[in-house]
Every structure is written in C-alpha cells, then in structure tokens.
Amino acid sequence: MSSAATEDGARAGRATLMKGSSPLDGERRHAGVLFLTSPAKSNVVKYFQEREGVFQRIVGRAPEVAVLQSVGSTFEVRSNTSRFIAEAKGTVRRLSPDVVVDALDSAVASSQLIEFALEQGCAVVTTSSQAVGCFGPVYREMAYRAGTTFHYDACTGIGFPVGKVLGESLAGDEIGSLQGILCWRATQQLRDSLASLDLRAPSLHRQATALWTGVVETVDEVRARAAAVAGIAFSRPMTSRDVLVEEPAIRKLQALKRHPRRAWIVTTFEQRGAALQIRVSPEALEPTHPLSWAGGQGTGLLVQTRAAGTLTFVSSQPSKYAEAGLVFNDVVAAASRRSAPVRTTE
Incomplete structure (x- = not known):
C-alpha cells in the first residue's frame, strides 16, 4: 500500500488524509476501510498494513485504505475538536467506506463520529471504551436499524477477542x-x-x-x-x-x-x-x-x-499490538459480513 499523503486535512488544519493503493470508489471491487486515528493509535494502522494479505485471503477482496489522522493536541481545544469532527464527517460522506475504524483519543469525537458513520450505513469498529460505556446500547440499536454492524472488542481491555x-x-x-x-x-x-x-x-x-x-x-x-x-x-x-x-x-x-x-x-x-x-x-x-x-x-x-x-x-503482559490485533479482527469481521452475497428469490 502506498504511503503517499495528501493535505486534504489542511482545511481543518488538524489532520492528514493518506490514501491506499487506489481511491475508494463506488464499484466496490475492494473493501473500503477508513481509519480515524490519533498519533497515539498509529500502530493500529501499521498493524493493519502489515496484514493486508491476511485480510484479502479471509474477506475475498483487497482492502482499500484511507487514514484521517489528527495531529498534536487537536482534542485539547474544543474548537479544534469540532473542526476535526466536521472534517471526518465530510470524509466519511465523500468516501462512503464499508468500514469506519474509530481509534481516537477523544470520547467526544468518537461518540459523534460513531453515530454519524452508523447513520451513513457504514460498519463501525471502535477502541473507545468511554463511548461504548455511555452509548453502547444506542449504537447497537442504530447498527441493527441501519442493517450494518458495530464492533468493540478492543474496548474490553482484554488481550483476546472476547x-x-x-x-x-x-x-x-x-x-x-x-x-x-x-x-x-x-x-x-x-x-x-x-x-x-x-x-x-x-x-x-x-x-x-x-x-x-x-x-x-x-x-x-x-x-x-x-x-x-x-x-x-x-x-x-x-x-x-x-x-x-x-x-x-x-x-x-x-x-x-x-x-x-x-x-x-x-x-x-x-x-x-x-x-x-x-x-x-x-x-x-x-x-x-x-x-x-x-x-x-x-x-x-x-x-x-x-x-x-x-x-x-x-x-499476562499484553503487547502494544494487543489492541491493534483486536481492531484487525473486528475489521475483518465487519468487512466479511458486508462482503457476503445477498440471497435473492425468483
């Protein structure tokens, strides 16, 4: 996957958008995955990149990856948080990914973006235990009504897929x-x-x-x-x-x-x-x-x-990649469900 970056995030001044090997499009020959991350969670993206081949073997489609990453102390200032949320919503709307991964350091940003992505019909994977602890039942109901899925294994604090x-x-x-x-x-x-x-x-x-x-x-x-x-x-x-x-x-x-x-x-x-x-x-x-x-x-x-x-x-001693591994598992599960063939009756 290419590591080329574009300054799409400069509009808000708090993020950078990096695209994968090809842009996300409506043909869906690939599985579109959008990562919303903070610098502290960059290992989540790196772990996924290292296992794209595994993803393709299980899901049956190559991943098409976009990453929108906050910079510095984005979430320490309310106005900057609002800008990032607005930009992330615009990115979700523009790219229409199959799966949105929330790996942010802000419960406020996570809660709003999880809700928005589900409303757009995207499957959602999150690492925010605070957002799940406050609104987990709401997100599950939203996912059910939207015909999509909500995954939060990485929120349990346990180093295995609960x-x-x-x-x-x-x-x-x-x-x-x-x-x-x-x-x-x-x-x-x-x-x-x-x-x-x-x-x-x-x-x-x-x-x-x-x-x-x-x-x-x-x-x-x-x-x-x-x-x-x-x-x-x-x-x-x-x-x-x-x-x-x-x-x-x-x-x-x-x-x-x-x-x-x-x-x-x-x-x-x-x-x-x-x-x-x-x-x-x-x-x-x-x-x-x-x-x-x-x-x-x-x-x-x-x-x-x-x-x-x-x-x-x-x-006994979860490594720094324990959370990243759980996110990868959830992304595979979410993408696999969206890749399943639709049964039709004549």
Missing part, C-alpha cells in the same frame, strides 16, 4: 457468572495507595476514604470496559451507569494492606434471574486463583458456564 470467544463460540452455552481483571492501571493505583496507608494512625477512616477516592478515578475506565463485556458476553444493553462500584470496608483494606501483592480491582458479573448485576471492588486473590496468573500488567476473565464449565482466559 466477542469471538464469548459472543460466538459460546453462543449455545449459558454463562452464569464471570470475573474479570479489566484494567491493570486501576489495580496498580490500588496497590500504590495501600502502600501509603498507615494502619496505626488514628485517622484511618479518613485515610481509607481518601485512598478509595483516588482509586475510583481510574475505576471509571473499568466501568466502561465492564459495560462493553456485558454487551458481548450477555447481550445486555448496559452502560457504565449500570456498573456498581463498591467502596471497601476498613477491615478489607487492612487485609489488603497486609498482602498488597494479592490486591486486585475485580469486576464481577452475576446472573440473578432475569437481571445481570455488575460490581467493581478491590479483592484479595490467592496466588492459586486463576486470575492471579495475569501477573505484572495482565488482564483476564474467569467464566462459569453451564455446559463448558469453568474457562480461564489470561493475558
């Missing part, structure tokens, strides 16, 4: 409960806070409250990812607001302080009748617990199913 495993491979099974380590950063924040907790201080209660307040700031990401997992694993239209964050009792914090290496931020999903309950809480996991295998910076899921029993999926 949608393929839980949403498809286990579609005929019944998932009773699920435990997950969805964000290592939240666990690290908890452990760092525990290190400064003085169990002998008279102000222990005040310390504990301050400790948990600091951790909760990172737990918002966990809540968003939990909502994404719920949508994939349980097909439930849930948002971050449906996820309960449990403030730990002093006694639990004291126990975690004694064994900080066993402290984790755990997300628990439980089916109770027709209801699904999701809660995020600090827990002590024994070294023999399957999720503790996640180790240094890992994530994982412990799944209890009716037929298959207990299944454990752990990613």
Whole structure:
C-alpha cells in the first residue's frame, strides 16, 4: 500500500488524509476501510498494513485504505475538536467506506463520529471504551436499524477477542457468572495507595476514604470496559451507569494492606434471574486463583458456564499490538459480513 499523503486535512488544519493503493470508489471491487486515528493509535494502522494479505485471503477482496489522522493536541481545544469532527464527517460522506475504524483519543469525537458513520450505513469498529460505556446500547440499536454492524472488542481491555470467544463460540452455552481483571492501571493505583496507608494512625477512616477516592478515578475506565463485556458476553444493553462500584470496608483494606501483592480491582458479573448485576471492588486473590496468573500488567476473565464449565482466559503482559490485533479482527469481521452475497428469490 502506498504511503503517499495528501493535505486534504489542511482545511481543518488538524489532520492528514493518506490514501491506499487506489481511491475508494463506488464499484466496490475492494473493501473500503477508513481509519480515524490519533498519533497515539498509529500502530493500529501499521498493524493493519502489515496484514493486508491476511485480510484479502479471509474477506475475498483487497482492502482499500484511507487514514484521517489528527495531529498534536487537536482534542485539547474544543474548537479544534469540532473542526476535526466536521472534517471526518465530510470524509466519511465523500468516501462512503464499508468500514469506519474509530481509534481516537477523544470520547467526544468518537461518540459523534460513531453515530454519524452508523447513520451513513457504514460498519463501525471502535477502541473507545468511554463511548461504548455511555452509548453502547444506542449504537447497537442504530447498527441493527441501519442493517450494518458495530464492533468493540478492543474496548474490553482484554488481550483476546472476547466477542469471538464469548459472543460466538459460546453462543449455545449459558454463562452464569464471570470475573474479570479489566484494567491493570486501576489495580496498580490500588496497590500504590495501600502502600501509603498507615494502619496505626488514628485517622484511618479518613485515610481509607481518601485512598478509595483516588482509586475510583481510574475505576471509571473499568466501568466502561465492564459495560462493553456485558454487551458481548450477555447481550445486555448496559452502560457504565449500570456498573456498581463498591467502596471497601476498613477491615478489607487492612487485609489488603497486609498482602498488597494479592490486591486486585475485580469486576464481577452475576446472573440473578432475569437481571445481570455488575460490581467493581478491590479483592484479595490467592496466588492459586486463576486470575492471579495475569501477573505484572495482565488482564483476564474467569467464566462459569453451564455446559463448558469453568474457562480461564489470561493475558499476562499484553503487547502494544494487543489492541491493534483486536481492531484487525473486528475489521475483518465487519468487512466479511458486508462482503457476503445477498440471497435473492425468483
């Protein structure tokens, strides 16, 4: 694929449009894929470029790729964010791609562009857990009504394709409960806070409250990812607001302080009748617990199913390409569905 670039993005002053081996056109001999990215997510495009041959073998069509990338601190200024959104919408309308990939660092931009792309009938792949956590059910309904698809495996924080495993491979099974380590950063924040907790201080209660307040700031990401997992694993239209964050009792914090290496931020999903309950809480996991295998910076899921029993999926140290790999999988799935022949009756 050519790396030639044109300054189409100069109109907004915040983006550059790079075209693939040939321009996207209406003949659809190729699968049109438009990446909307920020510099921090450039590895998503690079990963795709390195695997274009794999894409063609699976989808049956060569990819035709366009990339609209923000520059510098675009999303730090509201007016620049608005310009980029306007330009991205114009690009989607002009190129009419089969698949739009949202890999931006702005929940505001992501939410507006996901909605716009779905309205245009494009399949959408996103990496924005915040957008999915707030509006995931809305996007799924929009995709259904538009006759297209919405993919968000990269939003779960897990280093493997949750949608393929839980949403498809286990579609005929019944998932009773699920435990997950969805964000290592939240666990690290908890452990760092525990290190400064003085169990002998008279102000222990005040310390504990301050400790948990600091951790909760990172737990918002966990809540968003939990909502994404719920949508994939349980097909439930849930948002971050449906996820309960449990403030730990002093006694639990004291126990975690004694064994900080066993402290984790755990997300628990439980089916109770027709209801699904999701809660995020600090827990002590024994070294023999399957999720503790996640180790240094890992994530994982412990799944209890009716037929298959207990299944454990752990990613001990996801590489920087873990997210890019999940995006690639989702793009292939989206393009494959749009490439499927239409059945006709005479």
